[in-house]
Amino acid sequence: MNPVKVYTSETITKLTRKREFETKIGEKVTCSSGTDWLSDLASSSSRFVILGIPEDIGVRANHGRAGASSAFKPAIDSFLNQQHNIYLNGSEVFIMGEIMVDDLMTRAEKLDHHNASDLGELRKLTSLIDERVSDVIKEIVKLRKTPIVIGGGHNNAFGNIHGCYEAIGEKLNVLNFDSHLDFRPLEGRHSGNAFSYAFEKGFVDRYAVMGMHEQYNNTAALQQFSDNSTKLFYHTYESIFVREQIDYRTAIKQCVAFVKDRPCGIEIDLDAIITVPSSAKTSSGFSPLQARQFVHACAASLEPLYLHIAEGAPVLSHIKADNKTGKLIAYLITDFIKALS
Numbered sequence: 001m002n003p004v005k006v007y008t009s010e011t012i013t014k015l016t017r018k019r020e021f022e023t024k025i026g027e028k029v030t031c032s033s034g035t036d037w038l039s040d041l042a043s044s045s046s047r048f049v050i051l052g053i054p055e056d057i058g059v060r061a062n063h064g065r066a067g068a069s070s071a072f073k074p075a076i077d078s079f080l081n082q083q084h085n086i087y088l089n090g091s092e093v094f095i096m097g098e099i100m101v102d103d104l105m106t107r108a109e110k111l112d113h114h115n116a117s118d119l120g121e122l123r124k125l126t127s128l129i130d131e132r133v134s135d136v137i138k139e140i141v142k143l144r145k146t147p148i149v150i151g152g153g154h155n156n157a158f159g160n161i162h163g164c165y166e167a168i169g170e171k172l173n174v175l176n177f178d179s180h181l182d183f184r185p186l187e188g189r190h191s192g193n194a195f196s197y198a199f200e201k202g203f204v205d206r207y208a209v210m211g212m213h214e215q216y217n218n219t220a221a222l223q224q225f226s227d228n229s230t231k232l233f234y235h236t237y238e239s240i241f242v243r244e245q246i247d248y249r250t251a252i253k254q255c256v257a258f259v260k261d262r263p264c265g266i267e268i269d270l271d272a273i274i275t276v277p278s279s280a281k282t283s284s285g286f287s288p289l290q291a292r293q294f295v296h297a298c299a300a301s302l303e304p305l306y307l308h309i310a311e312g313a314p315v316l317s318h319i320k321a322d323n324k325t326g327k328l329i330a331y332l333i334t335d336f337i338k339a340l341s
Contacts, residue, residue: 003132004051006032007076007097016080026080028090037096038139046094048337049140050148052076055101055129056279057108058155059311061122061190064279067313069105071270072098072151074314074326079333088334092341094145099132101152123188126155130189133159134166137306141167146340147306148333153191153279154182154310157267161198164265164305171205172305173259174198177294178269179213179282181234183221191279191311196224199231205262208255209234210294211272211286233258237272237285252294256301264302268295268332270312276325277316288328292335299339307336 009031016026032040041049052072059068076095084090104125111118133149133156140147141164149160157174164172174195176182184192186200198204214236225232235251246254271278274285286294298304309332314325 001100002035003100003136004037004096005098005100006035006037007095008032008034012080012095015077023084024080025082025084025088025090025093028084029080029093029095030091031095041094041096041140041145042143044094047092047145048148049094049096049145050076050079050150050333051096051136052098052150053101053129053133053152053156054098055105055152056313057104057122057129058126058153058189058191059279060108060111060113061119061126061155061188062153062192063113064153064191065313065316067277067316068151068153068279068311070315071312071325071329074323075150075312075329078323078326078330082330082334088338089341092337099129099136101129101132104128120188123190126189129156130159130162134162137163138166141305146304148336149306149308150329151312152310154178154267154269155189155191155194156310157182157194157308158189158198160265160306160308161203164263165203168263168305171203171262173206173262173264174204174208174267175255175259175264175298175302176207176209176267176269177211177272177286177291178209178267179211179216179237179272179280179285180269181209181212181217181221181225183224185220206231206233206259208258210251210255211235211237211240214238248290252297256298260302263305266295266298266302266304266307268307268309270309270325273328276328277313278311279313280311281316288331292331295332296335296339299336304340
């Protein structure tokens with residue numbers, strides 16, 4: 001089975017709203033002509049590769065609310081309909097399409113995470129997603145291109161990390177903008193343990209978390225960070241914004257310094273941003289502006305192997321016609337690209 005649902009020029013043209021006297025990014029991006037996406041990508045001069053993962057199986061396997069499968073389409077719609085201009089050249093971007101997960105989502109439809117047997121099946125399906133994501137990311141990174149991965153639960157961080165590890169042949173570092181450490185036990189794969197699994201398997205050397213919430217992370221995870229302080233690091237949201245023990249810019253610099261010695265993955269969990277619809281929506285978190293500043297600062301200071309924007313769930317918004325989440329993701333994508341261009 002082809003692991004990618006390819007977006008051809010026909011797909012992109014349908015999503016791009018053309019306007020006289022303007023040029024949209026969607027009119028300039030490159031893409032595959034068909035099923036041979038790898039050959040088309042290899043021959044493309046585009047540096048950045050946008051890829052969606054429309055699944056929420058990993059979130060459900062972590063006892064969360066479904067909805068993360070809904071982020072990619074509004075995000076790619078918003079991105080393609082931004083302007084191609086002096087600030088961003090659309091031809092730098094290759095639109096790959098989506099990781100093929102339709103079959104797994106169908107198998108997960110009737111599974112109930114409250115049932116122990118069903119929960120086990122959801123975690124097995126999450127492992128299958130891991131394999132597909134890893135295989136595709138490996139091929140992109142081997143071509144020295146930079147994946148920008150949108151959508152799905154934060155379980156997909158594991159596939160990103162594993163794929164990069166296979167491509168570069170060595171451990172990488174990871175910097176995560178998140179309310180949670182996502183360092184839960186190795187109890188079967190789900191959205192809460194991508195990083196603990198990647199660390200345990202030796203894919204990650206150093207892992208830093210920016211803005212984790214003190215009362216939403218368990219004692220066992222906190223103890224692991226304390227016991228492995230040369231490899232694991234975090235700044236809490238409360239230490240920055242409530243107690244003001246460190247200012248925001250300094251906290252970013254310290255996180256960047258911790259992971260700067262190796263190529264690095266940048267992870268953004270949208271549940272860290274105030275009122276963004278997600279499985280774990282927060283009423284106290286970073287602003288969209290602070291998230292954009294973080295992405296720009298990290299991309300400009302590191303050697304990013306990839307950007308992953310996870311956990312957005314526009315379908316959970318109480319305003320069903322609102323595309324604020326898609327637009328926010330599009331802003332984060334462009335901030336990342338501009339920092340590296």
